[in-house]
Amino acid sequence: MAGTSPPRTTNGTAIKKLPQTTPQQQPFLPTTLESLLLAIYPVILLLGSTYSLLSPLTRGIAYEPTLQSHAPHLAPSYFARKRNVFNLYFVKIGWFWTTVAVLVFAFTHPSFGPGLALTRRRVNVLVRWAGATLCWMVTTQWFFGPPLIDRSFRLTGGACEIMADPARVEEMGAKEEFVTSAACKLAGGVWKGGHDISGHVFLLVLGSAIIGLEVLPVVWKLPGLRELRTVVMPDGAVKHASALSATVPEQDRVAEKEMKGVDAAGSLGTKFALAVMGLKLWMLLMTAVFFHTWFEKFTGLGVGLFSIWMVYLLPRAVPQVRALTGMPGI
């Protein structure tokens, strides 16, 4: 139509025209490209677990289920030690690094708006981060009492070993405090007997996927990460995400000239975020090789992917939720 500007992406460039047919893709499912990228997680876990089964480095060393690892004095590699520097200062405070990576990216990449201005796109990133933080909190920190990981451990028959000794419990007088793994360890107990969903796998999957799902649609201009995503519109129609770009207010569109010279992965914030994501994937591989059972790793993966689905895929199908979360790259 004469006089109307074509739909634009976050960097202000005109988006590719897609056929005006109803998309085949279900809105609450990832595109083919997104599925391929997310498949990196089961692949890493399968490769790591298979390596640990077959490698002469690990297969001869006894695995200690209560430690979720090999005995410390038999650790087959630096990365098999719980006190390795990457575990202590990167994974153990993994939510901190995820937060910093996402914030630095959103507040330095020009497609989110000028300077440090709190634009709609930045508010949307903060809402998505808050949603993911809620998932992290209820899974690993607190869920109206013990976190989900500790609740599922107890539901599957696990307990704090001190509790097996009634005299000791009586003496401590704090039975209810041992319903979390943290309280149990603090009291010198052993948390054993139940199914221990891997907190590390969960945290590393969630953290690296958030960074990927925020950064890649902005810097890597592939339709499978952007226009081909499927959404339910407020009138109930199912369309490609390109239809949403057309509704972005003019003031939110970044002038094309502002983006000139900004290389796809060029900004420092982008490089930093991608480096944090890469280190998380490496540590996930290390967890897969040296820690936990197959089943514990795959339940950690399941909870991580479910959290990602809630924050990044569900809003595509529910316009009211999407009004708060927005979508990366739009």
Ligand SMILES: CCCCCCCCCCCCCCCC(=O)SCCNC(=O)CCNC(=O)[C@H](O)C(C)(C)COP(=O)(O)O
């Ligand atoms: C110009 C650019 C402006 C950009 C502004 C950037 C400013 C950065 C500010 C940063 C604020 C960060 C605030 C972060 C708040 C946090 O998230 S702190 C919490 C950190 N804690 C963790 O990450 C703990 C993670 N650990 C766990 O969840 C568990 O320990 C576990 C790893 C899942 C399992 O634990 P086990 O010990 O193995 O049982």
Ligand SMILES: Nc1ncnc2c1ncn2[C@@H]1O[C@H](COP(=O)(O)O)[C@@H](OP(=O)(O)O)[C@H]1O
């Ligand atoms: N990649 C890794 N490097 C070092 N330690 C790891 C690790 N992955 C898991 N672990 C350790 O294995 C145990 C189980 O982790 P989780 O249940 O979070 O997946 C934790 O031990 P501690 O709790 O004794 O520190 C954790 O620190």
